[in-house]
Amino acid sequence: MIVGGGISGLFTAYFLANRVDPEKILLVERSYIGSGSTLRCATGIRASFTTEEHIVLMKRSIEYWLELSRELGFYLRRGGYVWLLQEEHLDAFKEYSQLHNRFGVPTRIVDREFVAELVPSINQDMFAAALHDPLAMQADPFEVIHTLTRFLKSTGVKIQEFTEVTKLVLDHERKNVEAVVTNKGEIPAENIVVAAGTGTKNLLKSVGVDAPLEPLPKHILITMRYRRLFDPLLIDWASNSYIVQSRYGGFIVGAELAENTSGEAINRIDYMPHAVRIWSKFFKWFPKVYILRYWTGYYVMTPDHHPVYGPVEGVDGVYIAAGFSGHGFMLGPVTGYVTSRWVIDGDPGIAQAKNLMLARFTMGRLIREKAVIG
Amino acid sequence: MPRDRRIWKHPIIDFKRGRKVRFFFEGKVVEAYEGETVAAALYAIGIDVLTWSPKLRRPRGPFCMIGKCSSCLMKINGVPNVRTCIEPVSEGLVVERQREIPPIPETSENRQVHVEELDVDLVIVGGGPAGLIAAMEACKRGLDVVLIDESPRIGGQLVKQTHKFFGSHEWFSGHRGFEIAELLSKKLASFKNLRILTRTTAYGIFKDNVVGAACFGSTPGNYTIRFRTCIISTGASENYLVFPGNDLPGVIGAGGAQTLMNVFGVRPGERALVVGAGNVGLIVSYQLLQAGVKVLAVVELMDEIGGWFVHAAKIRRYGIPILTRHTVKEAWGCERVEGATVVAVDEKYEPISGSERDYEVDALLLAVGLTPDNRLLAQAGAKMVWLPSAGGFVPLRTVFQETTLRNIFVAGDSSGIEEATTAMVEGAIAAITAVESVRGISKEDEKYRKRLLKFLWGEYRASPVVRRAAEAKKKALIDPEKLEEVVRG
Numbered sequence: 001m002i003v004g005g006g007i008s009g010l011f012t013a014y015f016l017a018n019r020v021d022p023e024k025i026l027l028v029e030r031s032y033i034g035s036g037s038t039l040r041c042a043t044g045i046r047a048s049f050t051t052e053e054h055i056v057l058m059k060r061s062i063e064y065w066l067e068l069s070r071e072l073g074f075y076l077r078r079g080g081y082v083w084l085l086q087e088e089h090l091d092a093f094k095e096y097s098q099l100h101n102r103f104g105v106p107t108r109i110v111d112r113e114f115v116a117e118l119v120p121s122i123n124q125d126m127f128a129a130a131l132h133d134p135l136a137m138q139a140d141p142f143e144v145i146h147t148l149t150r151f152l153k154s155t156g157v158k159i160q161e162f163t164e165v166t167k168l169v170l171d172h173e174r175k176n177v178e179a180v181v182t183n184k185g186e187i188p189a190e191n192i193v194v195a196a197g198t199g200t201k202n203l204l205k206s207v208g209v210d211a212p213l214e215p216l217p218k219h220i221l222i223t224m225r226y227r228r229l230f231d232p233l234l235i236d237w238a239s240n241s242y243i244v245q246s247r248y249g250g251f252i253v254g255a256e257l258a259e260n261t262s263g264e265a266i267n268r269i270d271y272m273p274h275a276v277r278i279w280s281k282f283f284k285w286f287p288k289v290y291i292l293r294y295w296t297g298y299y300v301m302t303p304d305h306h307p308v309y310g311p312v313e314g315v316d317g318v319y320i321a322a323g324f325s326g327h328g329f330m331l332g333p334v335t336g337y338v339t340s341r342w343v344i345d346g347d348p349g350i351a352q353a354k355n356l357m358l359a360r361f362t363m364g365r366l367i368r369e370k371a372v373i374g
Numbered sequence: 375m376p377r378d379r380r381i382w383k384h385p386i387i388d389f390k391r392g393r394k395v396r397f398f399f400e401g402k403v404v405e406a407y408e409g410e411t412v413a414a415a416l417y418a419i420g421i422d423v424l425t426w427s428p429k430l431r432r433p434r435g436p437f438c439m440i441g442k443c444s445s446c447l448m449k450i451n452g453v454p455n456v457r458t459c460i461e462p463v464s465e466g467l468v469v470e471r472q473r474e475i476p477p478i479p480e481t482s483e484n485r486q487v488h489v490e491e492l493d494v495d496l497v498i499v500g501g502g503p504a505g506l507i508a509a510m511e512a513c514k515r516g517l518d519v520v521l522i523d524e525s526p527r528i529g530g531q532l533v534k535q536t537h538k539f540f541g542s543h544e545w546f547s548g549h550r551g552f553e554i555a556e557l558l559s560k561k562l563a564s565f566k567n568l569r570i571l572t573r574t575t576a577y578g579i580f581k582d583n584v585v586g587a588a589c590f591g592s593t594p595g596n597y598t599i600r601f602r603t604c605i606i607s608t609g610a611s612e613n614y615l616v617f618p619g620n621d622l623p624g625v626i627g628a629g630g631a632q633t634l635m636n637v638f639g640v641r642p643g644e645r646a647l648v649v650g651a652g653n654v655g656l657i658v659s660y661q662l663l664q665a666g667v668k669v670l671a672v673v674e675l676m677d678e679i680g681g682w683f684v685h686a687a688k689i690r691r692y693g694i695p696i697l698t699r700h701t702v703k704e705a706w707g708c709e710r711v712e713g714a715t716v717v718a719v720d721e722k723y724e725p726i727s728g729s730e731r732d733y734e735v736d737a738l739l740l741a742v743g744l745t746p747d748n749r750l751l752a753q754a755g756a757k758m759v760w761l762p763s764a765g766g767f768v769p770l771r772t773v774f775q776e777t778t779l780r781n782i783f784v785a786g787d788s789s790g791i792e793e794a795t796t797a798m799v800e801g802a803i804a805a806i807t808a809v810e811s812v813r814g815i816s817k818e819d820e821k822y823r824k825r826l827l828k829f830l831w832g833e834y835r836a837s838p839v840v841r842r843a844a845e846a847k848k849k850a851l852i853d854p855e856k857l858e859e860v861v862r863g
């Protein structure tokens with residue numbers, strides 16, 4: 001059983017269905033498919049991170065994205081990422097780039113002219129140099145989610161929406177999981193993958209497991225559609241914000257606003273002017289575009305900004321795939337692969353994923369990611 | 375060659391057209407009258423196609439005429455995607471059609487946007503009957519009120535209603551809808567504690583009791599309105615029907631057609647077919663006759679006519695057949711409806727093949743129901759319930775019109791589809807509840823509200839036709855005590 005119908009749950013179902021009888025897989029979702037963080041995300045996929053774990057996993061994920069886009073037939077565009085940097089950021093980013101290169105991600109520091117060729121209307125006075133990640137891509141969360149759901153159903157995987165799991169149930173020895181309780185009754189299950197985004201922490205608590213997963217409110221907007229102006233996703237590292245022109249032409253803009261973890265994600269009147277001010281400095285046309293929609297969502301944060309993968313010590317049959325700290329969409333395929341391997345083989349299949357088990361927090365083995373944006 | 379669709383003689387409406395203005399339409403100078411909107415003015419001179427869909431390049435003409443459907447988006451003074459059905463004409467305006475996804479506008483300088491922060495006791499979004507009465511009741515009781523409406527004039531759907539209201543004397547029975555709008559507008563003009571912002575769209579409800587509203591077009595503005603209480607009375611939008619050709623220009627909402635002919639004095643077509651025999655379909659058919667349009671038939675899917683008997687009898691007197699158990703199969707035409715096929719349906723409402731009949735018409739008017747427009751409430755997180763009998767999703771509310779959002783109330787069609795008198799009574803109740811939240815309720819007001827409630831849930835909706843709506847709305851009611859629990863989570 002998979003709890004949670006976001007990108008993580010769906011890709012887990014996909015990789016499991018490749019190896020076990022799909023009819024023995026049930027995915028339950030408390031609302032509609034994608035309604036958690038997934039359909040709210042900014043479409044970005046990259047491997048330019050600052051730790052070996054992230055870089056290796058993301059690079060593998062990108063390979064899967066390419067394969068799956070061909071196999072399942074969904075849109076994928078390799079627009080790249082451009083990190084716009086100030087003088088004082090350069091030293092750190094030169095180091096990151098070396099790290100990327102060491103693991104086969106061909107990023108490099110580029111000058112303003114290079115950026116101006118990719119993004120003709122940009123104001124070059126606003127940044128000193130940039131880091132270019134040519135591997136990075138964009139996908140369309142709506143299309144991915146719906147293509148995957150349709151495909152999974154065709155293989156025989158059962159997907160049950162509007163079914164909320166209220167707790168996990170252990171056997172009398174309180175060692176093995178044997179069922180879940182839902183708003184539609186109890187459902188027995190041998191193995192349970194908890195890929196429930198913001199709902200994960202509470203489900204684990206129901207079997208006495210404490211996981212440091214904290215939801216952090218995030219804000220994001222999209223403008224009306226305009227003719228394509230540039231391909232890459234741009235990051236202004238100084239203000240921690242990004243802009244990307246979507247598949248359909250709308251500019252998606254995310255910008256950091258101070259929020260507390262566990263606060264409620266509510267639309268704020270100050271978000272739009274904040275986001276517009278940042279990008280108006282880079283683009284003199286930006287004040288002329290119209291905002292179409294503004295919505296909120298959560299990053300589920302962990303103390304070291306890496307996800308939690310794999311089995312839970314002391315409770316057999318429960319697996320976690322959560323805590324993506326803002327990177328769960330891009331990780332989707334590799335999350336599915338790693339989680340399916342944990343369930344079937346008792347091993348994640350990728351060495352670095354072993355470092356991301358829940359136990360790392362109690363053992364003090366944190367791996368810090370510095371490049372979290374938005 | 376452009377033609378003239380303006381109505382110059384009408385049995386009951388005297389169109390007071392403003393002075394002539396000239397604007398540019400794709401390089402040519404065209405004439406219009408002040409008070410018209412761009413879409414109405416273009417339609418009046420025979421421009422059917424206002425835009426093309428960006429992907430499949432299908433032609434689009436006006437459908438709703440109240441800013442709810444976006445089938446009229448055009449480029450105005452270089453700014454793309456302007457809803458031209460609610461954008462007034464003015465001298466020298468530059469209007470262009472869009473054939474694809476527009477580039478970033480090349481306006482020469484960044485236009486100055488008027489920015490203003492307001493702080494009020496009550497903000498009312500939507501100036502239809504619900505919002506106008508709410509404004510009046512709240513202003514009478516001394517609240518500081520802002521009323522926002524996105525169309526150029528207040529009145530909501532009243533401005534296009536030319537028939538006389540039934541109901542109660544207290545609620546304007548005997549008056550025509552547009553007269554009620556005029557009466558209320560005049561009364562409201564005398565209040566110093568009321569500010570009315572027309573052409574201003576409320577775009578969101580934000581954290582800490584803030585409504586954001588923007589004025590587009592030639593005098594752009596952005597308002598941040600901090601409120602103690604808020605009433606959402608945003609009305610409803612017209613439903614589409616699914617059939618091939620349903621997006622052709624000339625397929626128009628019945629309400630859209632009413633706006634064209636009764637507000638702007640522009641004939642929606644020459645020969646029309648009306649789909650839906652509810653009150654709206656029947657009234658519109660009659661008004662089409664008054665506007666000089668030939669109505670070939672009214673098509674109704676159900677076994678029975680949904681509208682009131684008096685209205686149906688009137689239509690029949692004029693020899694218009696009402697075809698029950700029939701539906702539209704398709705509409706055809708090149709850049710404009712040229713005809714439609716009607717088909718009979720069996721007990722399961724499946725088309726009976728062989729029963730097709732073609733009608734040569736240039737207007738196909740859809741009167742197939744409304745959907746409450748309560749997007750602002752949904753966006754702000756109000757608990758909604760799915761109630762097909764009230765038109766779709768509607769907010770959970772108490773009899774005092776409180777939603778599950780603290781100090782945010784709902785009134786009129788956005789709380790569930792009904793009619794104008796109910797909208798007014800709900801507006802009055804919501805206003806008194808708002809007064810109660812701001813500074814407590816007086817004995818008289820409490821008595822008055824009790825009387826309104828008794829009227830609304832008792833005598834007024836006693837007749838079987840309106841009782842249906844009341845029964846529907848009952849399902850969206852929540853006990854005031856229960857509400858406290860829901861609000862507190």
Ligand SMILES: Cc1cc2nc3c(=O)[nH]c(=O)nc-3n(C[C@H](O)[C@H](O)[C@H](O)COP(=O)(O)OP(=O)(O)OC[C@H]3O[C@@H](n4cnc5c(N)ncnc54)[C@H](O)[C@@H]3O)c2cc1C
Nearest residue numbers: 004006008030036037038042044165197199297328329330
């Ligand atoms: C504004 C924003 C921008 C982002 N941009 C990006 C980006 O560009 N690239 C990127 O990689 N990531 C991005 N992210 C992060 C990304 O969206 C998430 O990390 C990712 O979607 C997580 O997927 P998930 O399947 O783990 O969780 P979710 O999509 O949240 O899915 C979990 C599902 O579980 C369900 N659920 C919860 N509790 C229960 C229960 N008890 N019973 C049943 N079902 C339950 C929920 O309803 C939900 O649908 C962004 C996030 C936000 C908010």
Ligand SMILES: Cc1cc2nc3c(=O)[nH]c(=O)nc-3n(C[C@H](O)[C@H](O)[C@H](O)COP(=O)(O)OP(=O)(O)OC[C@H]3O[C@@H](n4cnc5c(N)ncnc54)[C@H](O)[C@@H]3O)c2cc1C
Nearest residue numbers: 500502503504523524530531576608609629786787793794
């Ligand atoms: C075609 C048609 C025919 C009808 N015929 C009759 C009839 O004959 N008799 C009868 O009693 N009833 C009739 N009704 C029903 C009646 O008109 C409505 O029930 C009544 O007008 C509802 O009033 P309201 O105030 O809720 O909404 P409306 O009258 O629809 O007013 C809503 C107002 O809100 C504004 N608005 C909406 N969203 C925003 C926003 N985000 N920001 C700013 N402003 C906004 C709109 O511009 C509009 O002016 C008819 C309705 C229609 C559509």
Ligand code: FES
Nearest residue numbers: 439441443444459
């Ligand atoms: S929005 Fe203008 S016709 Fe509907």
